[in-house]
Amino acid sequence: MLEGHQVFGFGFLVVGLWHLFNNVKLHALCSKSFTSTLWFPTTKSRYLELYFVMASSTIFISLELFISPARHQPFDPDGTIPTNHLHNFEHSSMAMSFLVYAFFALVLDAKCSKSQHELTHLLGALAFAQEYILIHFHSKNHIGPENQYHYFLQLLILVSIITTLMGIGYPKSFLVSFVRSVNIVFLGVWLIVTGILLYTPGFQSKGCVTHLKEYKVTCSDDKARHRAVALVNIQFSWLLIGITIFAMSFYLVLIRIYGENVEYVSLSKEEYYLEDESNTDIECQKKSIEGKV
Template sequence: MGTFIGHALPGAFFIIVSIWWIIQFVYTKIVLDNGRQRPRSRLMYCLHRVPIEGSLIVFGGVVGFIGEMMYPAPKWTLIDSEGHWKHQVEWQHVTMYTYFALYGGIMVMGRSCVPSVAGKYEKAFGALAFAVEGFLFHFHTHGRSDLDVQLHTMLVVAIFICFLSTSAEVWRPKDTLVELIRILFTLVQGTWFWHVGIVLYIPPGGEPWDPEDHLNVMFTTVMFTWHILVDMLVLFFFYGITKLALKMCGFSSVRYSQMSNGPEEHEVKLLGNNTEAGNHLLGGSESD
C-alpha cells in the first residue's frame, strides 16, 4: 500500500460498498417497508436471494490480497535468507483484506447455503473485520513523519466508528441511525484513503507537503471534517436519486404482497374470531 494505487484500491472498495449500502437502505425502507413486504415476482424474489453484497466484499478482498502481494512484483516471502522479516507492510495489508473477505464469505453463506446459522453472525464478523483493520493501521505509522501519522490517525478514527456502529447492529439490527452511521463512515474511509494517497504520492501542484510542518498537520484535521460533511451530501444525493428512481418506476414495476407475520398474526386472527363468536352468543342470549 506504499503507493497511490495501494491507497486508491481500498478507497474505491469502501466507496462502492457504501454506495451499495445506501441504495439497499432506500430500497428496503421504501419498497419492502422495512422488511414487512416481500416481492411477489419470481424474478425479484430470486434476486433477493442472490448474495450480491457478500460476493462484492469477497471479490474486493481477494483482488486486494492478490494486488498487494503481486504488484509491482511478487512479495510472498515472509522471512529473508538472513532470518529478518520481509514485506511486513504488505503482510499487514493482506491480513486486512483477508478479514474482509471472510466477512463477505459469511454474508454469502448467510444468504444461501446456511442462512439460519451464518446469517446471525454477519454483523459480528463485520465488526471483527473493522476491528482488525483499525488495530493494524493504529500500529502502521511507527517511525513515520508527523503528517503521515496524522493522516493515518484520522483514518483510524473513521475505522473505529465503523467498528462501533457495526458492533451496535449485532444487538440493534433494525436501528436506522446506527446503520446510517456505519454507511457514512465507510464512505469516509473510502474518500480518506484517496486523500491520503493524493497527499503522500501525487500532491496537487506537484510540490510535496512538508511532513513536519505543524500547519499541514492541523489542516489535515480540518479536511477530515470536510470529508464527513461532503460524504453526507453524497449520501443524501444517492438517497434522493434512488428514491426518485423507485417512485418513477412504480417501485421497480413489481407488485408486492404483505409478508405473513407468523404465529403472532395467527394468534391475533384467532383472538378476533373468538371475540366475534362471543359477541354472537351474547347477542343471541339477549334476543331470547
C-alpha cells in the same frame, strides 16, 4: 502508480454506496417493517456483493505481497520477512479479514443458518476490528501528516465497528444502517484521498516529500509539518461536510422516488411480502433438509 490505499478505498466506496442505496430504498418502501442486513443480493446474482468483496480483497493482497515488492515477492532470500515489507503483510492481513467475512457470509446464507444475521455482523465487526488494530499498532511510526491521516482513518473504522455491532441488537434501526453505510462511503473516500495525497509523488503538502522505498513522508522542518497536519484536518472537515450533503441529498432523492406510493400500498401487497418471507423460510428449510439427505 496505483497505490494499495486507493484499491482498498475503491472497494469500500462501492460497497458503501451499494449499502446506502439499498438501505434508503428499503426504508422508503417499507419503513415499518424495515430490517437491514450487512450485504444485499442483486437481481443478476444473489452473492454479487460478496464476490466483489472477495475479488477486491484478493486483488489487494496480490498488490501488497506480489506486485508492489521489487522482487514481486515479500520475503528475503533466507525466507524471513524484511523490515521494509512488514507493512505489506499488515495491509494484506486486513484484506484477508474481509475475505474471510465475505466467504463465511456466503456460506451462512447458503446453509440458511438460524444465527446468520448475528454471525455475519460479528464477522464484519471482527474484520473492521482487525483493520483498526493493525493500523493502530502499525510497524511504521507515523509522524506528521501520515499520523493525522491514519488517526482520522482509525476514527472512521471505530464508527464502522460500533455500528456493525449495533446492527446485531438493532436490526430494524434505519439510523444505524444509514450511519454505517455513509461511514463506509466516507472510509472509502478517505483511503483514496490518503493514497493520492500522501503516497503519490507530487501531491504532498509544500515542504514535504514521499519516499516510496521507505514508504514514508518527511517534512523539511516543523513549520512544514504543522502546515501539512493542519491541511489534513481541513481536508477531513471539508470531506465530512461534503459527504453529509451528499448523503442527505441522496436520501431525499430516493425517498422521493420510492416513497411516493407508500401511502397507497395495499394490504394485499403487504401480505405478498409476508408470504414471500414465509416462502423464503420454507426454501431455507428445504435446503437444510436436502443437505442432510
